[in-house]
Amino acid sequence: MFTPGMLPDEYEDLRKSVAKFADDEVAPVSAEADAKHEFLYAQVAKMGEMGLFGLPFDEEYGGMGGDYFALCLAIEEIARVNQSLAITLEAGVSLGAMPIYRFGTEEQKREWLPQVIDGKGLAAFGLTEPEAGSDAGGTKTRATLADGQWTINGSKCFITNSGTDITKLVTATAVTGTRTGKDGTEKPEISTIMIPTGTPGFTAEPAYDKVGWNSSDTHPLTFDGVQVPEANLLGERGRGYANFLRILDEGRIAVAALSVGAAQGCVDESVRYSKERRTFGHPIKDYQGISFKIARMEARVVAARAAYYLAASRMIAGLPFKKEAAIAKMVAGDAAMDNARDATQIFGGYGFMNEYLVARHYRDSKILEVGEGTTEVQLMLIARELGI
Incomplete structure (x- = not known):
């Protein structure tokens, strides 16, 4: 491990x-x-x-x-x-x-x-829609197959890396038919299809005006009669959403690592600032209120890093890791947001200025409690893995 x-x-x-x-x-x-x-x-x-x-x-x-x-x-x-x-x-x-x-x-x-x-090139994945994400049944994007071509109509939202000058490809989930579920009811058949960005009818709409992650590329996408070859189906037809759940499990470990990095950045900046900033003739590190706050920030980083290391170890060893990935993502996301809040408080007024890294971490870190599965989704997954 x-x-x-x-x-x-x-x-x-x-x-x-x-x-x-x-x-x-x-x-x-x-x-x-x-x-x-x-x-x-x-x-x-x-x-x-x-x-x-x-x-x-x-x-x-x-x-x-x-x-x-x-x-x-x-x-x-x-x-x-x-x-x-x-x-x-x-x-x-x-x-x-x-x-x-x-x-x-x-x-x-x-x-x-x-x-x-x-x-020199980037790929993106289009899953989320206004009414679909964790709820696959809400997928509205449709793909029909005729004469060896998929015709795709629909839209996606919040898609990272989808509109850069070097984006080559977006793989999108789409309803390609219906299947009978285990309970006997008809359910949407969701598949994934690769769409090169230059395909007619594919549009990356204007970028979002976000709270944070301002240097990250994020767009809504529109598919208006987009046609691609039948061979652009990725994976087995009807397995698109199930396959992507596997990808999300892995991705949660990577997002946990990102969150740990953000939390660590807040510790590093707070330690540095606490040694430089002086009040009443003393560096603020000498005040227990500040030193204890930074100590608690460090404890969060250590715990969150251990959580994602464990999840990654199990994944690489071929062991089940769904629960560990969910725990790591939740714990690390909370650590990033809590550390950003505390670091901003330590910096005082300067922490409210965007030129300072802690201010950017404060704005950026909120999405770590939302993206690739909200905290509530992680709790649901953890409980399910415990059999409750």
């Missing part, structure tokens, strides 16, 4: 190299990019050169031959200084490329994976 502070050399070397990249090349440009809502193309390209988008994929597809835990370590280090860039990596791999890797045909993997794991 992976143990915080006792990583094998290859993982520790990766962590250190990504941490250096984050501190030297990401942190200096993050405040301006956030203020201007700019996507960090140069940093994404550098991450591609470092092999980060290819970490968990086989070398035969252009990957690095590593594993999912290596990806999580990279995401954590980037999230310390910029959550927007961290979610770009997380979504590009776990939501964009991973479904192709897990469920694609050999031909699909050889065609698409090299294009979306080199930092």
Whole structure:
């Protein structure tokens, strides 16, 4: 099992190299990019050169031959200084490329994976709709098959990496028919279909004006008579939603890693500031109210990191990990939000200024209690795994 502070050399070397990249090349440009809502193309390209988008994929597809835990370590280090860039990596791999890797045909993997794991291209996954997400039965997007072509009509919302200049592909869930359920009732047959972004009828609508993650690319999508070949079906017909649940289980570990990075960033900034800021002739670290607050922040980080390390260890070992992933995602998301709140309080008025990292973490971290399954969904999953 992976143990915080006792990583094998290859993982520790990766962590250190990504941490250096984050501190030297990401942190200096993050405040301006956030203020201007700019996507960090140069940093994404550098991450591609470092092999980060290819970490968990086989070398035969252009990957690095590593594993999912290596990806999580990279995401954590980037999230310390910029959550927007961290979610770009997380979504590009776990939501964009991973479904192709897990469920694609050999031909699909050889065609698409090299294009979306080199930092020069991105893939996205379109699941969420105004009435559908966790509730698959609410899916309104439809795909009909005729003469070897899928015709897709519908819309998606909150889709990460879907409208950048380098987005190559969006895989979307769609109702492709009906099936009789175990209870004898008719249920929608949901499949996943790969849609290249240049396909006529595919539109990435104007980007959202978000509370946070301002340097992350997020759009609603519209499919108006989009036509793609029958061969663009990803995985078995009718297994689209079930397959994506597997992807979400894995993704929760990566989002937990992102959350831990954000929580750690708040600790680092608070420790630094508490030594520099003086009141009544003393650095504020000397006041128990401040030192205890930072100590509690550190405790949250340590607990959350241990939770996602455990989930990743079980996943890589081939053991059941659904419960552990849900726990890690919930605990780490709470840690990120709680630490951001406390860090902002420690910084006082400066914590309310967007030029300071803790202010950005305060705005950014709320979505970590919502995205890839809300806290309530995680509680539901944990209870279900306990048999209650």
